[in-house]
Amino acid sequence: MIQNFLHYTVKQNKLNITAYGMENILTAPCIIFVHGFKGFKDWGFGPYIGNYFSKKGFLVLFFNFSHNGVGDSLTEFTELDKFAQNTFSLEIDELEEVINLYRSMFFGKTNNSKIFLVGHSRGAAISLLTASINEEISGVALWSCVATFDRYSERQKAQWRKKGFFDVFNTRTKQAMRLNISLLEDLEKHRDGLLNIENALRKLNKPLFIAHGDQDLAVPIKEAEQIYEWSDKRFTEFSKIIGAGHTFNCKHPFEGSNRKFNLLLEKTVNFINNIS
Template sequence: MEVKKISDSVPSAENLPIYYHLYYPENRGEDNLPVILFLHGFKGFKDWGAFPDACRELSKAGFAVLAMNFSLNGVGESMTEFDQLDLFARETLSQDLEDVGTVIKALKDNDITGQDISLDASSIGVLGHSRGGHTAVAASAEYPEIKCLVTWSAVADYNARWSDEMINDWEEKGVTEIKNGRTGQIMPVKEVVYKDAIENADHLMAVKRVQELELPALFVHSKGDEAVSYSEAEKLYEHCNAQDKEIKLIPDSGHTFNTAHPFEADKFPEPFAEVVNATQEWFQSHLK
């Protein structure tokens, strides 16, 4: 099945672009397609590695898949380079959550649409990787339009990830610096990011918001994840109050299930293929 892709943006609350790709299957007529939102993680972007190919595969199963860049993620019109570090430095969890709401509103207002198809903005699923998984949980509790959740390698409690060194930097200098292992860039993170997460913890922390969920939820994680322990998925699963919930632990792969950027292989590594298949089956079963 062929998949079409539309690339555009909608303005955030502060009038910054929320860039997106909308993938949808060709020749679906006027079908009212359910929508899956894909949320990238920290130091991530919608065009990273195998993510676009995964979105295409999910679309082939009969979904419109909207992969979005958060408005403050630091990646501009290049779509793949961190060329807006001033924005990255102040990317709060609150703003990420608000960006999801902005996209949902744009879908409901028909400001986001495909050609020759209609989108069902009352039937939205959300898929998030890493920090994006953390935000996906909060968004699922925040926005009633979201009916189904899948997380990949999700963080359960972002406030547990701030190191003493980072906190000392924020207290003394108002900013800390992290190194992007892939690009070698030194990336600033301002104190506002930390303060926002601490002051709004009840509203933002996934491990708290997951307790509010009644929708179907699948938590996927690798047992070999070097960045976020699979115990985070176990925590989310245990605290989730949904009757229809599942945890899937993938052996022998890393934080991105043996994929990398750029992704130039002809087919997915076996662990990532397993993740995509499980995700597709979950949405096919639970997102109507």
């Protein structure tokens, strides 16, 4: 059973949340999926993942970050003003709120205390950082994870500071998507603390699954190798998906699954089942 929820955060930002597998909520572990940059909960493979994991016996939560740019249409970038104001720290705060909603029985009564984070791309890094500071997370799966948020040249940063914004182009929607200086300021303020991916990995003391396509052009597989290098090998599983790109050969609108993506899903479920 699928059910939609609406929640306003402590900062009065709106979160649209979809729960898959509500019939499992009483006894099942919870998986929270975290979308990436220019992503959203209903992007391409999202609903397929929700249905897949719920059929495996999990409660699965998908949500849109309040400033991901997607409004009430749920599939179109109609709130580019909010997108411009987004920060990494805000996303961590909102993921923490979703975790707390589950723990407080917002979605319904549960007797299972296991919570797993599965994140894609930037959302994988947000998941990792959150798991490193939240003891209630039992394990985290990183799909196509970035090894750093600092992905801009010094020249780009100089122009960013000069203009007060930086535009990125969405090749799918043909939209110029603005990032305000607040994102860069957030990164620079917290680069050695909250947003330091290396530090988070070195102190992570829970199971970690890293999956990355060797044909990923957006986030090269060398970043996954760096993440694995920083991780505690006692708790870490690293899987290279040969022949897979950044979204594991899935598209939006969704055109169906494929062997590479099915392999990723199977490996992720096995990782979680071995813990739960």
